[in-house]
Amino acid sequence: MDGTTLGLRLRDVTLEVGDGAGKVRAMDAVDLDVAPGELVAVVGPSGAGKSSLLAVAGALATPTSGDVQVLGEDLGAMRRRGQGALAEFRRSRLGFVFQSGNLVPALTAADQLRLAYRIAGRPGARSFDPLPLLDAVGMSHRADHRPGELSGGERQRVGIARALVNDPGLLLVDEPTAALDRARSHEVVELLAARCHERGIAVVMVTHDHDVLTHCDRVVEMIDGRLAQVPDVQ
Ligand SMILES: Nc1ncnc2c1ncn2[C@@H]1O[C@H](COP(=O)(O)OP(=O)(O)OP(=O)(O)O)[C@@H](O)[C@H]1O
Numbered sequence: 035m036d037g038t039t040l041g042l043r044l045r046d047v048t049l050e051v052g053d054g055a056g057k058v059r060a061m062d063a064v065d066l067d068v069a070p071g072e073l074v075a076v077v078g079p080s081g082a083g084k085s086s087l088l089a090v091a092g093a094l095a096t097p098t099s100g101d102v103q104v105l106g107e108d109l110g111a112m113r114r115r116g117q118g119a120l121a122e123f124r125r126s127r128l129g130f131v132f133q134s135g136n137l138v139p140a141l142t143a144a145d146q147l148r149l150a151y152r153i154a155g156r157p158g159a160r161s162f163d164p165l166p167l168l169d170a171v172g173m174s175h176r177a178d179h180r181p182g183e184l185s186g187g188e189r190q191r192v193g194i195a196r197a198l199v200n201d202p203g204l205l206l207v208d209e210p211t212a213a214l215d216r217a218r219s220h221e222v223v224e225l226l227a228a229r230c231h232e233r234g235i236a237v238v239m240v241t242h243d244h245d246v247l248t249h250c251d252r253v254v255e256m257i258d259g260r261l262a263q264v265p266d267v268q
Pocket of ligand 1: 060087
């Protein structure tokens with residue numbers, strides 16, 4: 035990827051969901067650029083279209099119109115090559131972090147990462163060592179713990195490490211602090227920002243938590259499907 039390739043580029047993206055009288059414009063003429071190594075927060079009221087934006091950027095939803103480029107790849111063109119191409123792109127180039135970690139209950143922290151590595155189709159799955167990544171999120175001492183034996187903040191940190199196993203170019207993060215207290219929320223978003231800046235990952239983070247915006251490079255607000263920059267929210 036050259037220096038000018040954006041992590042995410044949305045142009046005039048509209049997404050209509052539902053049918054007939056229930057049809058809703060979840061995204062309305064949205065433009066957004068996210069550079070490599072930039073953490074952009076998306077705020078806005080419930081139902082504004084924030085999750086829809088993540089779904090479109092993550093190739094999980096097809097926009098009604100407009101252009102979506104991820105890491106220089108046109109998702110529309112990729113979709114025309116087939117769902118297999120999109121799924122492969124998602125597995126190999128994108129990372130997702132969900133509310134409360136979304137971990138597999140039966141697996142240890144280390145095995146969560148091993149499984150993700152295998153699913154991502156990375157080479158040498160047998161010899162993959164999850165410890166450096168767990169260490170990077172301050173969790174190597176909990177490598178053998180299952181999610182039920184971890185705190186909310188610890189689960190979220192494992193979720194972040196898991197999202198990084200495929201070395202994603204674009205990380206999509208949905209309400210990472212929803213289950214956390216204030217101190218843990220800061221810790222988790224600080225960690226995301228550090229990883230984003232160190233590794234040059236473009237990050238889009240949906241949040242209701244205005245406390246953590248100070249760690250973000252830029253904040254945009256969605257209202258009724260439309261996106262606006264938020265000046266000086268920090
Ligand atoms: N499958 C669907 N069918 C009909 N309407 C939908 C569907 N999915 C989303 N919507 C509507 O699209 C709009 C945007 O939803 P979205 O989930 O993107 O909002 P959000 O900003 O993420 O909300 P929240 O903060 O509550 O998670 C809402 O009005 C929602 O009700």
